[in-house]
Amino acid sequence: MAQDKYKAVWVSHSSMGDFIKCPRAYFLHNVYKDPKTKRKINIVSPPLALGVSVHEVVEGLANFKAEERFKQPLLELYEKAWQKVRGKAGGFKNETDELEAKNRGKEMILRVLRNPGPLLNKALKLKGGDNDMPPNFFLSEEENIILCGKIDWLEYVPEDDSIRVLDFKTGKNEESGESLQLPIYQLLLNKLQKRKVTGAYYWYLDKDDAPIAVELPSVEESYKKVIEVARQVKTARESVVYECPRGKGGCFACKPFEKIIKGEAEYIGVGEYNQDLYMLG
Ligand code: SF4
Known part of the structure; x- marks a missing residue:
């Protein structure tokens, strides 16, 4: 019998990344809904704002034919994309911080323009x-697990x-070797x-004029890595147990979300994905 996609457990790079950090952090970001608004919660932040705006412009180039791409006014498009993350919507505490982030993004766009x-x-x-x-498929139809992700x-x-x-x-840090991104x-x-597939590349737009090659793991190895975490996510969701592996006190992965739940974060509004967005003080 065909499985119901709506009842399946959906896993992605970001949700499994949360789960690897901590099951409770996964719960707070991917499962918990504010009982009043019935919406999930998320945190706005300057690195996220910068990443979203630069990705929107650079990935948007794929919507044009190759020969038309660099006739587009990329800096104007960036300006337009930035309007959506201005001020508190991007987690900026003041204009100086916002301008600094915006200029970093602008440098990334200029780098792409100089080195397409x-x-x-x-x-x-x-x-x-x-x-x-997003693109998706049954990672395991039997276990009703769907993997989704954008490239x-x-x-x-x-x-x-x-x-x-x-x-x-667009971040400063290099992707960790443990990341599930390439297997996914x-x-x-x-x-x-x-x-x-004859190659995979990461392009660090903050520092590199060209992408650097990375090795894609084999399909078998990738499946083993991804299904292992996906099964843990499914088990945690089914048993509704998202335990803190480090005991009480809170750590980097859940503290920001715990602050929201305790009412210690500033409410910004409803985001693109129907999440309640908050900014931390
Ligand atoms: S404090 Fe515990 S629950 Fe919170 S993120 Fe760290 S390990 Fe997870």
Whole structure:
């Protein structure tokens, strides 16, 4: 019998990343709903605001034909994207902090303009899910677990009809080796398209003029890594047990969310994904 997608446990890079940090942090960010508003909660922050705005502009280039992309007014588009995260909506405490973050993002856009590299080549996209959901598939139909995720950029390589994966990084820190991002990309690509994947790259827009190659784990290895965490998430959700592995006191991963629940954060409004957004003092 076909499984019901609405009853499935959906897992993604960000939700499993929360779970790896701590099951309770996962619960507070991905399951908990404010009893009054019935909405999930999220925290606005300057790094997030910067990341969202830069991604919107750079990833948006894939909507144009290769030869049209760099005729677009990218800095104007960035300005427009920034309007959505201005002031408290982006977690900025003052204009100086906002301007600093905005200028960092602007430098990233300028870097891309000066070094478009792979963005000049034909790009492909994974088909999105129904009802505007991100690309997804049953990681395990038997266990009713769905993996979903978006890939920043897929470069088409005409020489051998293959694709290369590109992920834009706007943060200062390098992606950890433990991250499930590459295994998840491998699984999405293996399931949702037919071409061979001949490379994967991270592009640190804050410091690098070109993407750097990273190794994609094999499909088998990726499946093993991702299903292991996904099963733990499913078990925790079913047993409704999200225990703190470190005892009382709170630590970096849940403190911000606990503050919201205690009423110690400033309410900003309802965000794009129908979450109640808060800013921490
Ligand atoms: S304090 Fe405990 S519950 Fe909170 S994030 Fe840290 S480990 Fe998790």
